[in-house]
Amino acid sequence: MNSLGVNSLDLAAQPHRRFNPMTREWVLVSPHRTQRPWQGQVEDVAPETQLAFDPNCYLCPGNSRAVVAKNPDYASVFVFDNDFAAMKPDTPEGEFRQQDLLLAHSESGRCRVICFSPRHDLTLARMSIADLRNVVDAWAKEYADLGSQPNIRSVQIFENRGAMMGCSNPHPHGQIWANETIPNELAKELAALTDHYKAHGSTLLSDYLKLELEKQERVVCSNDDFVVVVPFWAIWPFETLVLSRRPVSALDELTDAEHTSLADILRQITIRYDNLFKTSFPYTMGFHQRPTDGQPHPEFPMHVHFYPPLLRSATVRKFMVGYEMLGMPQRDITAETAAKWLRDLPPSHYLDQ
Ligand SMILES: [Zn+2]
Ligand SMILES: [Zn+2]
Secondary structure, eight states: OOTTSOOOOOTTTSOEEEEETTTTEEEEEOGGGGOSOOOOOOOOOOOSOOOSSOTTOTTSTTOEETTTEEOOOOSSOEEEEOTTOSSOTTOOOOEEEETTTEEEEOOOEEEEEEESOSOTTOOGGGSOHHHHHHHHHHHHHHHHHHHTSTTOOEEEEEEEESGGGTOOOOSOEEEEEEESSOOHHHHHHHHHHHHHHHHHSSOHHHHHHHHHHHHOSSEEEEOSSEEEEOOTTOOSTTOEEEEESSOOSSGGGOOHHHHHHHHHHHHHHHHHHHHHHTSOOOEEEEEEOOOSSSOOOTTOOOEEEEEOOBSSSSSOBOOOOTHHHHTOOEESSOHHHHHHHHHTSOSSOGGGO
8 A cells, every 4th residue: 555545556467547637538458468478470561652753643743633733843842732621711700509509610721731752652760860850840830831820720730651540642741730729639638738737837748758757667769859758648559759858839949950859759759660560650640739829838838649550560450449439448558568669679760770
């Protein structure tokens, strides 16, 4: 028993639930189901593409794009408005309401596409730090430009990587959605982090990073400015969180050196992901940044979430079904074990070894 009279809990052996203070939701952890040793299963999976240029790809330089235009012969990063955008900037304001049960509101916004490289066959993990830095620069510019528009309150920068995540085109690219309201996930975190800031006078993520750096148990990799951890409350088997050592609320507050540093840390973690099952690792990754409502938001440090679906090999993925749809998310391997596996991998890409 501890000083509070509560029995201690063996996180590595006993079923338990863990609290996510960022969303104030719980995840069920069942470590007793993974007593078997780590197999490190590697399968022979053909790469999605080996073509540096694909004449049929609508994102490659010079190719035709859907109904609208032809891509320029871009040599670095290329950003454009999505031809099939989920939101439009000129949607008139409107509301639908019936007895407070049926409620709808118009939503205007912009959806942009960012090609990370003219090379069809690259991924973030296979790009140079210099080229990745160009992507960081473009993200920062888009965040600032879109966020400065009067009807935009939130800018989401993200990447769906791999067919398993529903990404139909292997050309390295991501998306930027900017809209007039704050979406659910950001709103949950904003509420929790604001409460923490009011109660403690410090940011939740700075306090959390301090704790992780003391323990080192869930740290995967780091550099001078950023640290990657498998968060204590991770849901996906190899979920990670990229935290900045100096709290900044968005990309527009990073220094020049930190742009390069961010490129480096994204390269480090994506290489480790690829090395885990010797495959081009699928994931959804994205930035959470301060709402662009003109307020400074010191309570909300910028961070990056990686949500990869793979569980045991290049083809065996985790599904969020059954209890997870009806109850709460559940995982078997602990965050500590996942962090150790990722941490112990070689830091250079397996295709370069
Ligand atoms: Zn392409
Ligand atoms: Zn977040």
